[in-house]
Amino acid sequence: MSLIQGNTMASHSDATTDANAASGSVTQAAQAVLAQSTQRGGGVQMLGIDKIYPGSNSKALNDFNLEVKPGEMVVLLGGSGCGKSTALRSLAGLEDIQRGRILVGGQDMTAVPANKRGMAMVFQAYSLFPHMSALENVEFGLEIRGVASAERRKLAMEKLDLVGLADQAGKYTQQMSGGQQQRVALARALAINPKVLLLDEPLSALDAKVRVQLRDEIRRIQLEAGTTTVFVTHDQEEALAIADRIGVMNHGRIEQIADPVSLYREPATEYVATFIGLTNRLPGHANGAEAEVFGQRIPLLEGSRTGDVTVLVRPENISLIPAGADADAPKAARDGLTGPEARVNVIHFLGALVRVDAVLTATGTPLTIQLPASELPASLKSGSMVQVAPRPVPALAV
Template sequence: MSFLNLSHLEKSFGANRVVKDFNLAVEKGEFISLLGPSGCGKTTVLRMVAGFEVPTSGGIVIDGQDVTGLKANQRNIGMMFQAYALFPNLTVAENVAFGLKVKGVAKDRRDARVAEMLRLIGLPEMGGRYPFQLSGGQQQRVALARALAPSPRVLLLDEPLSALDAKVRVSLRNEIREIQRELGITTIFVTHDQEEALSMSDRVVVMNGGIAEQVGAPFEVYNRPATRFVATFVGTLNIFDGKVTGPETAEVAGVPVRLAEPVAVAQGARLSLALRPEAVHLGRKEGAEVVLPAVIQGVEFLGSIIRVRAEVAGSVVALDTFNRSDAPPPAIGTQAEVSLSGRDLIVLQD
């Protein structure tokens, strides 16, 4: 049996079903992200696991114990919030020790655990400071230490990085993941930021309208989305109109291609095919089945990547190419060619 099991969870607020038949099995030490747009139910799932919301139906089992009917303070769960929620009148050390003090841990053991946690988050000399004397990133580290200090069975992270600037977010998410791996703590992370979810997680749960549309490793979710929503929500897509010509073949812009997987659609039927920007190549690529004329419409410099927008067969297609100092990007308005392979096409399903 998995360490954390959510079985047929449902949550309704009046007539509004926010979470619908949600099922998830999490292994011990696994890092799971709940990813989706605002209002999809991901935070409600987290709050039910924490004990802040009571499920309308369904069950929650942690390490073999049914905790569905237990209060939040009976579940031994650590929670890190979007707002830092540090006590402004307590020092850093006192904030970290708060949960231990509530549990009645002796002072000498509290002090030792606080010192251990401050070393873990890289702030060993800041125990005597107050929250207002820390940067946003440092405050979040303290919030993480406070959540971890009582040695919880499960760590819950509710969009903890959204209030930080981009550079600090990247640094802190790496630190959180390293600490999580070091401690081996089972973790559920809620975010609407796909880059965070894909870069940090063992598995990603993509939610929409209260249901889990796909659960899988980041590589699977990105490269083989199970539904149209997952395909369009995770990453950038180019969408082509295609026609089925056989069990594993289709026609795109009049050119026959072999798809990576069979399609359960009748021959001659129209279907939508998607392609990630990195799978579209500027110029002729060896082995590409489709080469189409294009006109450059726009160029966006993104550092290591240059995103080019080109008009292809009446549609605007985005493609990514690596930035090279010896190869400047194409000029807007110039004629070009783009190439692609059928194996990279994603069949979009509802």
């Protein structure tokens, strides 16, 4: 059977945020690959899918729609129980669906059994054969597909090389680290040259450092191979770092799908705005295209409400200057800053960035402000009084 699978386990880790880190060279490389990849593997379409588990009276997938372009990496992101794994398993043919259609490369796969869909899946648990060497594990999928021994060995070695384990080919997988085992699982999935690669929280069992390394490597390999990929995670940082596009799921459907930067800058709903990155909730009054917040005019994103609203403002879109001691604030920050007073609670140094947790003195509203470390006023410390004001960057009013 061509669909390689294992067991899933629930897992949870707190995601930290730096959405700005998501853009850059990987995204450019991704676009280049997308531009030339229409001939490689198929794109995926999931259309109007409903999934109800036996004995359940609610829909795990509720009119779920997803389109993945050939060679694209889409990450499904969302809280526990929102239907991410169900979407992936339904795509793979591991779950019966009650309604909808699944197309790969334009071909209807809805009634095609899992082992004929040309997909490979990698799970959180490594699901390798412990009594087999890394090479034998990678060869396994090829063997059951009847690939001859010499060819099998050659293909498996190529994939082990791709994941950086060529020199470990003879080792039993039970003698390998978690990160190495997941590389073997990835090599095994890629060995069958799948049309679509499905990854369900493949990094959740690994420690933070290995997790980041392997995450970046999966992205590099996926770009090289040009394999259409759906990657499930509940870790927003992971999603922002590797996706061409992220689909934020809620209650069995995708609430918004967009590239990481657009998703961060132009969230369509409160759920998306609060799930991706940090956001401040500031009181304001909106009339159509703008809201007034602390005397400043903030342009509003599509989908914003009018009247008395809460404006969702990102931490980097709030300016701050020390109250009464603005001489050491950068000039740009001082210009036109007439906002309310806040007290600094904690200053978190994050390397290049600094996050300042503060509270508005008048209302007790908590604020999170982020700025480049180089712009942090030297006198600022816990207990300092500051003046704050939102910048005129488009925001969502809810």
